[in-house]
Amino acid sequence: MEESSPERGPTEAGEEIAASELPKVANGDNQGDGDDLSDTTMAAASQTSNIKSEQTQGGEAEKKAADVKLEDFLFEGMEDDEDEEYPSSSPPVKQVAKVESPVQDSRGPSAAYSDPEIMKAFYQRLFPFRHLFQWLNHSPQPTTDFGHREFAFTLQNDAYLRYQAFPTADLLRKEILRLNPSRFEIGPVYTTNPRDRKTLRKSANFRPLAKELVFDIDLTDYDEIRTCCDKANICHKCWSFVTMAIKVVDAALREDFGFKHVLWVYSGRRGAHAWICDRRAREMDDSKRRAIAGYLELIKGGAQSGKKVNLKRPLHPHVSRSLDILKDHFQHDILKDQDPWLDPSKADHLLHLLPDKALNDSLRKKWDSAPNRSSAAKWADIDALAKTGASRSLDAKALLEAKQDIVLEYTYPRLDVEVSKKLIHLLKSPFVVHPGTGRVCVPIDTRALEAFDPLGVPTVTTLLDEIDAWEQPDEDGDQMQVDGSGPTGTRLQDYEKTSLKPYVEYFRTFVAGLLKDEKVVKREREDGAAADGMEF
Numbered sequence: 238m239e240e241s242s243p244e245r246g247p248t249e250a251g252e253e254i255a256a257s258e259l260p261k262v263a264n265g266d267n268q269g270d271g272d273d274l275s276d277t278t279m280a281a282a283s284q285t286s287n288i289k290s291e292q293t294q295g296g297e298a299e300k301k302a303a304d305v306k307l308e309d310f311l312f313e314g315m316e317d318d319e320d321e322e323y324p325s326s327s328p329p330v331k332q333v334a335k336v337e338s339p340v341q342d343s344r345g346p347s348a349a350y351s352d353p354e355i356m357k358a359f360y361q362r363l364f365p366f367r368h369l370f371q372w373l374n375h376s377p378q379p380t381t382d383f384g385h386r387e388f389a390f391t392l393q394n395d396a397y398l399r400y401q402a403f404p405t406a407d408l409l410r411k412e413i414l415r416l417n418p419s420r421f422e423i424g425p426v427y428t429t430n431p432r433d434r435k436t437l438r439k440s441a442n443f444r445p446l447a448k449e450l451v452f453d454i455d456l457t458d459y460d461e462i463r464t465c466c467d468k469a470n471i472c473h474k475c476w477s478f479v480t481m482a483i484k485v486v487d488a489a490l491r492e493d494f495g496f497k498h499v500l501w502v503y504s505g506r507r508g509a510h511a512w513i514c515d516r517r518a519r520e521m522d523d524s525k526r527r528a529i530a531g532y533l534e535l536i537k538g539g540a541q542s543g544k545k546v547n548l549k550r551p552l553h554p555h556v557s558r559s560l561d562i563l564k565d566h567f568q569h570d571i572l573k574d575q576d577p578w579l580d581p582s583k584a585d586h587l588l589h590l591l592p593d594k595a596l597n598d599s600l601r602k603k604w605d606s607a608p609n610r611s612s613a614a615k616w617a618d619i620d621a622l623a624k625t626g627a628s629r630s631l632d633a634k635a636l637l638e639a640k641q642d643i644v645l646e647y648t649y650p651r652l653d654v655e656v657s658k659k660l661i662h663l664l665k666s667p668f669v670v671h672p673g674t675g676r677v678c679v680p681i682d683t684r685a686l687e688a689f690d691p692l693g694v695p696t697v698t699t700l701l702d703e704i705d706a707w708e709q710p711d712e713d714g715d716q717m718q719v720d721g722s723g724p725t726g727t728r729l730q731d732y733e734k735t736s737l738k739p740y741v742e743y744f745r746t747f748v749a750g751l752l753k754d755e756k757v758v759k760r761e762r763e764d765g766a767a768a769d770g771m772e773f
Contacts, residue, residue, distance in 0.1 A: 350675030350697055351419040353393055359697050360413050362704065362731040364668055365741050370406030372514070372748045373423070375755045379405050382447070387424030387431045389663050390416055399424075400431035419672050422663040424448065426519075445660040447520050450513040450529065453664070454482045457507065458651040464575050469673070471507045476691050477570040479509050482650035485559045486511060487683055489533060493555055498751045500744075501681040503694060505671025509681060510664055514751055516758055523659050530657040535649050544590055546642040546649070560641060563648040571647050572613040579612055581605075590643050591619065592635045595628035667744065670697045679740035680747065695736045703735040 349355070374383035388401040388409070398416075403409040413421070425448035427434075434443040456475055460467045465474040483501055490496045490513060498514040521529075535556070538545045548556060571577060578584040584604055588597045599622050604610055610618075619640070623631055656662055669678050675696035681689050695703075732741050 350670060351393065351672040353417050355697055355701065356393075356419065356670065357414065357417050358701055359670060360410075360417070363700055363735070363737060364410075364413075365732070365744065366406050366410045366413075368741070368745050368748050369666070369668070370409070371752060372744075375516075375752065376759075377752070382426055385427050385430055385446075387427065387663070389422045389424060390418040391420050391422075392416060392418050400434065402431045420669045421666055423666050424663040425660045448660050448662075450518040450521060450526060451657055451662070451664050452486060452511040452513075452530075452533075453504075453508065453653040453656040454479055454486075454510075454650060455504075455508040455653055458653065462575070462577055462647055464577060464579075469507060471691060473690070473692065474570070474574045477566065477574065478648075478651075479691075480686055480689075481563055481566050481570070481648050482652075483509060483511075483681070483683065483686060484562050485650050486533060486652070488558060488562065489555055492558075493532075494529065497754070498747070499683075500667070500747055501683060502667045503676070503679050503681055503689075503691060504665065505669075505676045505678045505694075506674050507691075512664075512667075516755065526660070527658045530652070530654040533650065533652060534654050535645060536651050544642070544646075546646045548638075548642060548645075550638060552641075556645070559649060560644065563644060567644045567648050568613075572611075572616055575647075576612045577647060578615050579609070581608065584615060587615070587643070590639060590646070592639050593628045593631045596623060596631055596636075599627040668740075677737065677740070679737070680744050682743050700735045700737055704731050707734045 370383060373386055374380055376382070383406075384402060384404045386402060387399070388403070390398040390401060390413075392398065401412070403412065425445035428442060428444055428446055429437065431443075434440075437443050456463065456466075456471055456478060457468060459475065459478045463475045463478065465472050487499055487501070490499050490511070496513050496515050496518055500512040500514060502510045502512065504510055532555070535548075536545050537547070552560070578587050581604070585601075588601060591597055591600075596619075600615075600618055603618060603622070604615060619636075623633070623636060656664065665678060667678055667680060670676070671678065675698060676691075676694045677697065677700070679694055732738055
């Protein structure tokens with residue numbers, strides 16, 4: 238997992254528990270277990286009653302929802318001057334061309350990214366609630382896919398509120414603006430509203446039904462092989478491990494399992510999350526999730542274990558494809574950038590992965606005579622010495638297979654598979670702010686994967702400064718707006734004035750594609766049910 242979350246434990250209704258008072262939960266910050274993580278509700282009993290009142294209003298609104306076209310729902314109000322989700326600044330007084338210069342963070346590098354005022358401004362002006370609702374609801378009209386979905390909030394005092402649910406996007410937005418959490422997580426869709434679980438006569442009637450299949454890539458799992466950084470630190474060199482992992486996992490999910498709607502999201506610091514949103518993936522039970530996680534798991538053993546890749550031959554097509562994807566990365570990102578065997582102790586580990594003792598002895602002698610020999614040179618030495626006959630008993634096939642295993646050990650994805658195995662697992666929502674870095678958890682466009690820069694992802698304070706910089710006083714003291722309106726003179730929404738714009742638009746496109754396919758699936762199911770009803 239990427240980072241340890243607030244420690245969590247059971248509370249009764251109306252209680253608010255600080256993190257230091259709660260027992261630790263297995264599997265880190267995103268593990269959601271109905272037994273280990275019992276029900277924490279609102280910060281005060283009076284607040285709980287307010288939410289019930291809002292839910293009642295939301296239920297009435299849901300009943301009155303009229304039929305609308307999908308495209309009308311998706312894009313309704315996107316050009317509305319009074320859009321509440323993305324409020325716009327005041328109308329332009331004087332327009333000039335947009336100045337392409339970096340916006341300085343006026344709040345300073347020491348600004349508290351989870352400061353309540355900063356977070357409230359972010360939720361109010363920038364967070365894409367409408368698109369989040371469409372993503373989780375799978376329909377133009379409110380459904381139980383959203384209304385029975387669990388949300389969990391981490392408050393500013395580290396209290397953790399589970400089993401929150403909302404009939405509509407507006408009620409979710411209102412509650413987030415009221416509670417102003419430092420972050421929130423998304424859980425499964427349950428058989429009933431999670432808030433009503435205590436009213437059920439049998440607890441077995443409250444169970445998870447569906448949730449996106451998810452995967453977690455965390456660079457701390459690469460600490461034994463990355464040499465540039467460790468722990469929470471990252472750089473462009475070690476981010477290549479995440480790039481490699483996304484390529485391999487994404488190819489397997491699409492080509493081997495036929496999934497279409499795969500959303501990759503930057504975790505805000507040192508990793509990435511995959512959300513597989515196809516209906517078939519959402520409805521899988523735990524056994525199927527474990528099977529897919531096991532299919533993708535190849536690296537076995539901890540930092541102290543020896544050989545971590547032990548594959549049967551001939552190689553599975555997934556492994557062969559992965560090698561083809563990773564071989565170029567191994568040459569540049571591993572041998573050159575990471576230089577993993579420069580240190581003699583690390584080079585000794587490489588020798589233990591080779592199958593021939595005589596060849597190993599010759600390599601060790603050569604490397605001891607040149608202690609600063611690079612990893613690329615040492616890798617080339619393996620074939621060079623093998624061809625000179627350094628070992629008479631050398632099995633060329635065994636050596637090739639050993640080298641393939643080494644390439645995979647240093648490049649193949651290291652997944653936190655426990656995140657993927659259970660329906661009840663909660664995962665950080667896209668577009669929340671990482672409290673440690675201030676970076677927004679933005680979607681990653683896999684069509685331009687190599688161009689994604691985790692260190693260039695906008696921070697919450699930078700985004701708010703970009704909005705402030707959009708309107709500036711000119712030399713005469715009059716107000717002017719920098720390119721403040723769209724091509725038709727419509728007022729821009731606040732996110733469109735910031736570097737968050739391409740990420741929101743990518744997410745919007747992804748959601749539109751998902752809803753289009755959901756509409757087709759729904760129609761096919763309805764046609765099938767009608768046909769079954771006509772049989773005698």
